[in-house]
Amino acid sequence: MHELSIATSLVELACDHARQHEGRRVTKVMIRIGVLQHVARSLYFCFDNVARGTACEGAVLEIEEVGLTVECPACRAVKAPSGLYNFRCPDCGVPTPQVVTGRELQLVSIALAPDAASDRPALGRAGDEPIYARSTS
Amino acid sequence: MCGICGCDAGEARIDGNPSPEAAHPPLIRSRTTPASHDHGHGHGHGHGHDHIHGHSHDHHHRDGHGHALQSPGIVPDTGREHLVAIERGILSKNDGFAAANRARFAEQGMLALNFVSSPGAGKTSLLVATIEGLKKELPIAVIEGDQETENDAERIRATGVPAVQINTGRGCHLDAHMVGHALDSLPVERGSLLLIENVGNLVCPASFDLGEAHKVAILSVTEGEDKPIKYPDMFAAARVLVISKIDLLPYLRFDLERALDYARRVNPTIEVVRLSTETGEGMPAWLEMLRRQARAARAGLPGGAGAGREERGDGLAAMDHRRRAAAI
Numbered sequence: 432m433h434e435l436s437i438a439t440s441l442v443e444l445a446c447d448h449a450r451q452h453e454g455r456r457v458t459k460v461m462i463r464i465g466v467l468q469h470v471a472r473s474l475y476f477c478f479d480n481v482a483r484g485t486a487c488e489g490a491v492l493e494i495e496e497v498g499l500t501v502e503c504p505a506c507r508a509v510k511a512p513s514g515l516y517n518f519r520c521p522d523c524g525v526p527t528p529q530v531v532t533g534r535e536l537q538l539v540s541i542a543l544a545p546d547a548a549s550d551r552p553a554l555g556r557a558g559d560e561p562i563y564a565r566s567t568s
Numbered sequence: 569m570c571g572i573c574g575c576d577a578g579e580a581r582i583d584g585n586p587s588p589e590a591a592h593p594p595l596i597r598s599r600t601t602p603a604s605h606d607h608g609h610g611h612g613h614g615h616g617h618d619h620i621h622g623h624s625h626d627h628h629h630r631d632g633h634g635h636a637l638q639s640p641g642i643v644p645d646t647g648r649e650h651l652v653a654i655e656r657g658i659l660s661k662n663d664g665f666a667a668a669n670r671a672r673f674a675e676q677g678m679l680a681l682n683f684v685s686s687p688g689a690g691k692t693s694l695l696v697a698t699i700e701g702l703k704k705e706l707p708i709a710v711i712e713g714d715q716e717t718e719n720d721a722e723r724i725r726a727t728g729v730p731a732v733q734i735n736t737g738r739g740c741h742l743d744a745h746m747v748g749h750a751l752d753s754l755p756v757e758r759g760s761l762l763l764i765e766n767v768g769n770l771v772c773p774a775s776f777d778l779g780e781a782h783k784v785a786i787l788s789v790t791e792g793e794d795k796p797i798k799y800p801d802m803f804a805a806a807r808v809l810v811i812s813k814i815d816l817l818p819y820l821r822f823d824l825e826r827a828l829d830y831a832r833r834v835n836p837t838i839e840v841v842r843l844s845t846e847t848g849e850g851m852p853a854w855l856e857m858l859r860r861q862a863r864a865a866r867a868g869l870p871g872g873a874g875a876g877r878e879e880r881g882d883g884l885a886a887m888d889h890r891r892r893a894a895a896i
């Protein structure tokens with residue numbers, strides 16, 4: 432369910448951007464997700480579902496997963512803890528609450544189809560009648 | 569229709585009614601007024617919109633408009649796929665709504681708290697006990713989030729305090745947009761305490777800022793000590809940790825010190841309160857913390873801390889004075 436709400440926000444954001452480009456169809460969506468977000472693979476499924484009937488329909492979702500690194504206050508260095516649930520420096524054992532990477536939840540970029548009308552007239556271009564209604568699915 | 573937003577809160581219902589945007593076409597309205605995208609998140613935070621030229625063909629244009637949602641000024645460019653760099657938080661829209669809520673709370677001198685826990689940790693029980701302890705001193709309002717039922721809001725209303733129930737349907741957390749709408753249907757007074765009970769879930773609510781002053785994470789002693797490291801984001805996102813149901817400790821093998829050690833690993837500055845709503849143990853310290861935080865929130869209002877309350881002349885304001893004097 433977490434995945435569903437992330438997918439919804441993601442499709443919304445990607446469609447906003449697509450609209451700035453003559454409502455072109457989105458062919459690819461690239462995102463960056465940190466391991467601490469606990470996002471499951473079902474995000475792919477949710478994305479496809481939510482994208483239906485929008486400019487993102489059929490787009491490929493590419494996920495770049497970012498590992499956990501923390502800053503050790505004792506070593507004054509960025510370290511990779513030995514486990515996801517072990518917020519301690521792997522070298523000196525000091526607690527390391529300062530997360531450096533692992534919390535990302537970013538839309539990196541989108542790829543847009545060559546032109547608005549391309550092979551999907553149902554998605555229309557700017558000026559057409561509503562194109563994002565769920566009833567189109 | 570929702571005049572402020574272009575986003576969709578799915579099947580969320582507020583007090584049983586579809587939330588205003590349920591009337592919108594789902595997800596994205598096809599033709600929104602450009603202005604409607606502007607509220608919430610400020611522009612000019614530099615997410616470039618330049619086209620990345622990853623392929624060898626030569627585009628000559630760069631429509632380097634500095635923010636996402638202005639009129640596009642697109643250069644016709646048929647036959648080529650375009651890569652658009654965005655680099656924005658996926659939840660940035662929510663963050664925009666949260667900022668708007670936060671501004672509203674500040675303007676009203678309200679203290680808004682977001683209560684998060686796993687299902688059944690004792691959020692509603694704590695809200696009820698808190699209301700009973702403070703309702704004579706402070707105006708209080710409640711927003712209840714659950715996937716289904718009005719049960720929790722009804723428990724709150726039984727205390728005489730106004731409550732709005734948001735049913736999130738399939739949604740597993742409240743978001744800032746739902747809370748904004750719920751606020752519209754709550755009679756909130758200046759300087760009031762707003763208690764927001766999130767959906768019972770230790771994962772998703774961590775990512776969704778509602779505009780609250782801070783999150784209060786509740787961990788009941790029946791859940792095991794390791795929740796803070798199993799769900800580190802939630803405990804890292806909270807400012808206060810309530811260890812609840814401590815009346816049950818004698819019957820359990822719950823190692824409280826270990827739980828606190830885990831919590832401090834993910835959040836070394838987390839403030840801890842231990843309490844039981846069943847026996848009342850620990851409640852005075854909890855209520856005192858809220859009084860202090862509510863005073864700080866009211867201090868921003870013209871007239872300073874507690875301005876509105878002192879006009880009530882019901883003796884409670886005087887009590888508040890004494891308490892303050894004692895605290896100094």
Ligand SMILES: Nc1nc2c(ncn2[C@@H]2O[C@H](COP(=O)(O)OP(=O)(O)OP(=O)(O)O)[C@@H](O)[C@H]2O)c(=O)[nH]1
Nearest residue numbers: 686687688689690691692693768812813844845846
């Ligand atoms: N012994 C004991 N039981 C408690 C305490 N606080 C709550 N409970 C019980 O725990 C159960 C769940 O309490 P709720 O307050 O409904 O929990 P909640 O977190 O609001 O639950 P959801 O909203 O469904 O996630 C109820 O049966 C309460 O009576 C406590 O301090 N001691």
Ligand SMILES: [Mg+2]
Nearest residue numbers: 691692720765
């Ligand atoms: Mg509850």
Ligand SMILES: [Zn+2]
Nearest residue numbers: 503506520523
């Ligand atoms: Zn170290």
